[in-house]
Amino acid sequence: xxAIRDIAKVCKSKNAGPFQLTIDVVFETRAxxxxxxxxxxxxxxxxGRLYGVEPDEVLFTPYPAGLAFKATIPRAIPxxxxxxxxxxxxxxxxxxxxVDIPVNWPAAER
Amino acid sequence: xxVSSATCRMLSTSGILGYGFPESSLELGMARxxxxxxxxxGSTDPGPHYLGSGKTLNSRRAMRRDLQLMxxxxxxxxxxxxIGTCGGAGGAPHVAMTADIVRALAAEDGLHFRLATIxxxxxxxxxxxxxGEGRMARLPGGPTPxxxxxxxxxxxxxxxxxxxxxxxxxxxxxxxxAGRSSDPAPWAALAMRNGLPPAPAWYAGKMLECGATPxxxxxxxxxxxxxxxxxxxxxxxxxxxxxxxxxxxNHSLHENPSPCIHVEPGGILDxxxxxxxxxxxRAVRVSxxxxxxxxxxxKLEGAELAGYRAITVCGTRDPLLIAxxxxxxxxxxxxxxxxAAALGVEPDEYRLIIRxxGVDGVMGPAEPLRDARPHEIGFVIEVVASDQETADxxxxxxxxxxxxxxxxxxxxxxGNMAFPYSPSDISTGPVxxxxxxxxxxxxxxxxxxxxxxxxx
Numbered sequence: 001x002x003a004i005r006d007i008a009k010v011c012k013s014k015n016a017g018p019f020q021l022t023i024d025v026v027f028e029t030r031a032x033x034x035x036x037x038x039x040x041x042x043x044x045x046x047x048g049r050l051y052g053v054e055p056d057e058v059l060f061t062p063y064p065a066g067l068a069f070k071a072t073i074p075r076a077i078p079x080x081x082x083x084x085x086x087x088x089x090x091x092x093x094x095x096x097x098x099v100d101i102p103v104n105w106p107a108a109e110r
Numbered sequence: 111x112x113v114s115s116a117t118c119r120m121l122s123t124s125g126i127l128g129y130g131f132p133e134s135s136l137e138l139g140m141a142r143x144x145x146x147x148x149x150x151x152g153s154t155d156p157g158p159h160y161l162g163s164g165k166t167l168n169s170r171r172a173m174r175r176d177l178q179l180m181x182x183x184x185x186x187x188x189x190x191x192x193i194g195t196c197g198g199a200g201g202a203p204h205v206a207m208t209a210d211i212v213r214a215l216a217a218e219d220g221l222h223f224r225l226a227t228i229x230x231x232x233x234x235x236x237x238x239x240x241x242g243e244g245r246m247a248r249l250p251g252g253p254t255p256x257x258x259x260x261x262x263x264x265x266x267x268x269x270x271x272x273x274x275x276x277x278x279x280x281x282x283x284x285x286x287x288a289g290r291s292s293d294p295a296p297w298a299a300l301a302m303r304n305g306l307p308p309a310p311a312w313y314a315g316k317m318l319e320c321g322a323t324p325x326x327x328x329x330x331x332x333x334x335x336x337x338x339x340x341x342x343x344x345x346x347x348x349x350x351x352x353x354x355x356x357x358x359x360n361h362s363l364h365e366n367p368s369p370c371i372h373v374e375p376g377g378i379l380d381x382x383x384x385x386x387x388x389x390x391x392r393a394v395r396v397s398x399x400x401x402x403x404x405x406x407x408x409k410l411e412g413a414e415l416a417g418y419r420a421i422t423v424c425g426t427r428d429p430l431l432i433a434x435x436x437x438x439x440x441x442x443x444x445x446x447x448x449x450a451a452a453l454g455v456e457p458d459e460y461r462l463i464i465r466x467x468g469v470d471g472v473m474g475p476a477e478p479l480r481d482a483r484p485h486e487i488g489f490v491i492e493v494v495a496s497d498q499e500t501a502d503x504x505x506x507x508x509x510x511x512x513x514x515x516x517x518x519x520x521x522x523x524x525g526n527m528a529f530p531y532s533p534s535d536i537s538t539g540p541v542x543x544x545x546x547x548x549x550x551x552x553x554x555x556x557x558x559x560x561x562x563x564x565x566x
Contacts (some may be wrong), residue, residue, distance in 0.1 A: 017251070018547065019547060020367055022237045022363075022365070022366065026360060032126060051476055059368060063359075063362070063363070065362075065386065066356070068360060068363055069370065072389070073253040075251065076475070077474075078544050079155075079158070080541065082417075082461055082546070083474070085471065085472055085474045086472060087157045091472050092472075095476075
């Protein structure tokens, strides 16, 4: 088992327009990306559970060309509307950092 | 990177006009021989305030600095300068302010050129007619198109494609200041006008719209892109930065719902099958992008007034208060409601928002660590009402109530909150929200975007 915070190269969130939030997890090598993809842990259901949205509201895209997984979800509150906490949407990634992925990479690869 | 007649080389200075860029990078980039330089001027990313208020995102001084260097470089080398989404939101006041700076700089530097400004702000009656004709469509996550939202809006812009910019260049413009534009449009316009196909032209624009962001290390700096019939080559102007296949591939993730499907006016740029190859240790060729033509639509963005805001900032270091914070804040809300009612302000006439930094200030209800016990909590207390005086009055009540409300086990009887400022209360003025966010089908990509020329 390894937490995303220990094995990903990038884990970030950002607005995709004012009404959607997009979250990216990027890995360093193709072998790492493939082994994470093979576990099937990163998917629309996981994102839905972490962010309190229905899985069918999650646009989940594996992006092998970028060694990345992308998930786009509706914002609970549009950017800058009353009660919004994060106008740029760039600090909503933290729940993913602690997700465990069942991979056993050699320490050197982490 | 040799320029032939079948290719086009373009430069972008940074992510947004006014972010700044190293002057040396612009000089290095211009020396490579380019067909156009440009910069994107904004987006919806900083929120609805700029569209609603008509104010610019970056300061006049910062925009002036960038524009002066760009104007001098463009005129010296005789290449067009195109700015998209002027002033941050691309409405009429934003274009006007940018044009004002350009006129002043032209006079100051003795530069003469044909200036085109392209309006993107839309007339409400025309939009409602288009709504009646069934031309509006909802965007993912956005509101359902509604003529009432058009009426409520302070300002509505349409996001132009490359066509109005290309038309301005056809009209002899040497400097183009466009209102709200699709971020890649300035560069896609020039590449397509030079006879290159839409797929690499749009892809080039997608890379150039953020300046050197597709390079590493990241920073506000210049990017060069060569476009040919089926590929683009990216290279940062500054020698200390480089593009790598992974840095370029990953730029497709930035602010897009999908890294592969990019919906633009008139079509979809599909990057699913893109191939990223290093052509040197600093330059990357991308090929394999496709363009699927679609019925022509533009995005509409509108902002409406949501009220007037007042805020105050304070914090507690009291573990007894922190242990019972939810009850304490409920008590504060009730007390504020009572005191406000005594001033003739009913609960439905204001909105009290209490942000708790150290608890859930960043993620709100989505915060998974709900039971953490911090040693201090920072509060931003906010009141929004229909006028500033009401917001200020209720905020003042909320401030004193936070300070002095009793709670079980309270020992800190002189006050619950540390306030860092005097005055503690800040009137922040009008608050806007996005009211319109949808597409509108067009028969003519030029129709909503009138072009005005002037010879300076």
